[in-house]
Amino acid sequence: xxxxxxxxxxxxxxxxxxxxxxxxxxxxxxxxxxxxxxxxxxxxxxxxxxxxxxxxxxxxxxxxxxxxxxxxxxxxxxxxxxxxxxxxxxxxxxxxxxxxxxxxxxxxxxxxxxxxxxxxxxxxxxxxxxxxxxxxxxxxxxxxxxxxxxxxxxxxxxxxxxxxxxxxxxxxxxxxxxxxxxxxxxxxxxxxxxxxxxxxxxxxxxxxxxxxxxxxxxxxxxxxxxxxxxxxxxxxxxxxxxxxxxxxxxxxxx
Amino acid sequence: xxxxxxxxxxxxxxxxxxxxxxxxxxxxxxxxxxxxxxxxxxxxxxxxxxxxxxxxxxxxxxxxxxxxxxxxxxxxxxxxxxxxxxxxxxxxxxxxxxxxxxxxxxxxxxxxxxxxxxxxxxxxxxxxxxxxxxxxxxxxxxxxxxxxxxxxxxxxxxxxxxxxxxxxxxxxxxxxxxxxxxxxxxxxxxxxxxxxxxxxxxxxxxxxxxxxxxxxxxxxxxxxxxxxxxxxxxxxxxxxxxxxxxxxxxxxxxxxxxxxxxxxxxxxxxxxxxxxxxxxxxxxxxxxxxxxxxxxxxxxxxxxxxxxxxxxxxxxxxxxxxxxxxxxxxxxxxxxxxxxxxxxxxxxxxxxxxxxxxxxxxxxxxxxxxxxxxxxxxxxxxxxxxxxxxxxxxxxxxxxxxxxxxxxxxxxxxxxxxxxxxxxxxxxxxxxxx
Numbered sequence: 001x002x003x004x005x006x007x008x009x010x011x012x013x014x015x016x017x018x019x020x021x022x023x024x025x026x027x028x029x030x031x032x033x034x035x036x037x038x039x040x041x042x043x044x045x046x047x048x049x050x051x052x053x054x055x056x057x058x059x060x061x062x063x064x065x066x067x068x069x070x071x072x073x074x075x076x077x078x079x080x081x082x083x084x085x086x087x088x089x090x091x092x093x094x095x096x097x098x099x100x101x102x103x104x105x106x107x108x109x110x111x112x113x114x115x116x117x118x119x120x121x122x123x124x125x126x127x128x129x130x131x132x133x134x135x136x137x138x139x140x141x142x143x144x145x146x147x148x149x150x151x152x153x154x155x156x157x158x159x160x161x162x163x164x165x166x167x168x169x170x171x172x173x174x175x176x177x178x179x180x181x182x183x184x185x186x187x188x189x190x191x192x193x194x195x196x197x198x199x200x201x202x203x204x205x206x207x208x209x210x211x212x213x214x215x216x217x218x219x220x221x222x223x224x225x226x227x228x229x230x231x232x233x234x235x236x237x238x239x240x241x242x243x244x245x246x247x248x249x250x251x252x253x254x
Numbered sequence: 255x256x257x258x259x260x261x262x263x264x265x266x267x268x269x270x271x272x273x274x275x276x277x278x279x280x281x282x283x284x285x286x287x288x289x290x291x292x293x294x295x296x297x298x299x300x301x302x303x304x305x306x307x308x309x310x311x312x313x314x315x316x317x318x319x320x321x322x323x324x325x326x327x328x329x330x331x332x333x334x335x336x337x338x339x340x341x342x343x344x345x346x347x348x349x350x351x352x353x354x355x356x357x358x359x360x361x362x363x364x365x366x367x368x369x370x371x372x373x374x375x376x377x378x379x380x381x382x383x384x385x386x387x388x389x390x391x392x393x394x395x396x397x398x399x400x401x402x403x404x405x406x407x408x409x410x411x412x413x414x415x416x417x418x419x420x421x422x423x424x425x426x427x428x429x430x431x432x433x434x435x436x437x438x439x440x441x442x443x444x445x446x447x448x449x450x451x452x453x454x455x456x457x458x459x460x461x462x463x464x465x466x467x468x469x470x471x472x473x474x475x476x477x478x479x480x481x482x483x484x485x486x487x488x489x490x491x492x493x494x495x496x497x498x499x500x501x502x503x504x505x506x507x508x509x510x511x512x513x514x515x516x517x518x519x520x521x522x523x524x525x526x527x528x529x530x531x532x533x534x535x536x537x538x539x540x541x542x543x544x545x546x547x548x549x550x551x552x553x554x555x556x557x558x559x560x561x562x563x564x565x566x567x568x569x570x571x572x573x574x575x576x577x578x579x580x581x582x583x584x585x586x587x588x589x590x591x592x593x594x595x596x597x598x599x600x601x602x603x604x605x606x607x608x609x610x611x612x613x614x615x616x617x618x619x620x621x622x623x624x625x626x627x628x629x630x631x632x633x634x635x636x637x638x639x640x641x642x643x644x645x646x647x648x649x650x651x652x653x654x655x656x657x658x659x660x661x662x663x664x665x666x667x668x669x670x671x672x673x674x675x676x677x678x679x680x681x682x683x684x685x686x687x688x
Contacts, residue, residue, distance in 0.1 A: 076313070191317050
């Protein structure tokens with residue numbers, strides 16, 4: 001079993017950054033803000049690299065859709081161990097209205113083009129929290145899906161994937177080709193070591209556009225307004241349960 | 255975005271455990287200090303100065319600091335020791351200890367700017383002792399060995415220092431020879447194929463845990479600039495005794511006095527040519543000065559950030575401390591000074607990498623770094639008030655640690671003498687006695 005893996009790497013605002021809404025409420029401030037690879041995608045890359053180390057995977061292709069800076073994210077993926085990268089360039093302005101369905105179409109087309117046997121994606125991106133891309137990609141490809149993976153093992157010619165579900169885990173058997181999405185506890189991503197950062201520079205990176213892939217990016221949504229979440233109001237301290245109940249009754253909550 | 259905060263918490267707990275260091279005093283004072291991107295003040299300069307690989311290297315070292323160093327700093331500071339072998343092995347595995355060393359010996363063969371990128375990021379470690387120990391290992395101990403040492407010596411000492419298996423230290427300073435290196439008294443006398451070493455070295459960073467020392471000793475009499483050699487000395491050699499020095503800052507770094515009593519090492523452990531030790535040591539002065547300057551930049555950024563955060567939430571006389579014009583003006587002044595220092599340091603690094611003479615700029619950057627770090631530590635601590643005087647506050651550690659920068663790696667006064675010479679304003683040397 002030596003599969004080719006296609007791994008998605010979305011460039012998002014770094015998880016430790018305090019996101020600010022633009023004054024004109026059309027979106028959030030992204031200029032001059034630290035970006036990094038979506039943490040769930042980092043887990044997906046790590047898993048592909050581990051599968052390669054176990055000889056389950058023979059080649060890892062990392063893909064990122066978005067503006068030119070996505071190439072930095074792809075370099076990081078290659079420094080972690082991906083063999084090559086495809087950058088599907090979408091200008092920043094256009095990218096604002098790109099949705100999972102567009103990305104899923106791009107990924108499905110690329111999976112067919114590069115003859116991938118397994119597509120591994122993060123279960124969701126931490127910017128829009130959609131959690132749709134893996135599922136939609138599987139649908140477009142008509143491949144089985146194993147989403148929220150917490151463990152991936154070889155099972156004959158198939159894969160046994162342990163999934164995180166409400167109240168526990170379940171293990172399913174999926175035939176390849178398949179689409180897998182990585183959950184938080186699948187693994188702990190490695191550091192890109194300095195020698196590998198330098199080597200990644202020499203790995204091939206292909207540039208494509210959505211048009212090359214025959215994917216129409218016409219927006220299906222219109223952003224009316226982006227607002228800050230409401231600020232939490234100050235609380236009150238009560239001395240005991242009786243007082244708490246009295247207060248809640250007074251407020252009409254119980 | 256709705257779940258972003260919850261996720262940030264979950265991610266920091268699960269994915270990068272202990273990413274946030276929480277400083278809690280009591281229920282009414284509770285604030286958290288996290289990575290640079292969450293800071294109230296960060297510089298716009300590094301992103302445009304460093305190239306993509308250098309920024310990626312910074313990201314790697316940032317992760318190591320976040321996971322394997324910062325969560326333990328308080329504990330190490332209290333114990334006045336950090337596990338050097340453990341930490342260096344992690345850094346060695348990531349390829350951080352041989353950035354400027356040749357690939358033949360496990361390094362990366364990159365120029366000083368790559369090293370500087372990593373050294374600047376080391377400034378995000380929440381104390382100065384640990385980064386100092388790392389700087390000594392990666393940029394100060396092995397320079398001469400790498401340039402002039404024999405292949406055999408490099409295999410024995412350089413290779414394991416780059417991989418992080420060996421902790422290294424530099425034995426130059428003595429009780430009577432700190433800035434005045436020429437006055438070194440430690441002697442290494444040839445006896446057959448061996449050298450017999452007697453003397454003592456003081457202020458030696460990493461020395462208590464070190465596996466070997468790059469020792470400067472007199473191998474003959476006569477001209478004090480031409481009688482010294484650099485020698486690789488295994489620290490488990492018979493006749494070596496160690497004593498810890500307790501300091502007011504940089505507590506987690508082990509600083510020692512090392513006594514040599516008839517310590518015998520093979521004469522082939524001399525690095526390069528016998529008698530060239532002083533010269534070899536001088537060659538790395540510019541790198542050391544730039545390391546000192548670049549290493550403090552992010553520490554100053556963090557001190558300013560934390561002071562902004564603290565003074566913003568601390569109220570007195572009905573308003574935030576930060577809302578006093580004196581306070582916010584001073585913080586702006588200090589931030590401006592730090593960006594000037596950063597620009598000067600960056601320029602010196604570029605010129606150095608370009609092969610130009612940088613003694614003046616490197617000395618000015620080192621001088622300014624020491625002076626500014628003291629000013630920032632003192633000013634910010636004052637704005638913190640009583641809280642700044644407690645051990646729990648990060649600013650008090652910065653205040654104590656930063657004081658060293660004006661003393662170590664060439665004291666402010668030495669920098670001033672050098673700058674004066676290069677400006678042609680030094681007084682004439684005293685007339686020789688007849």
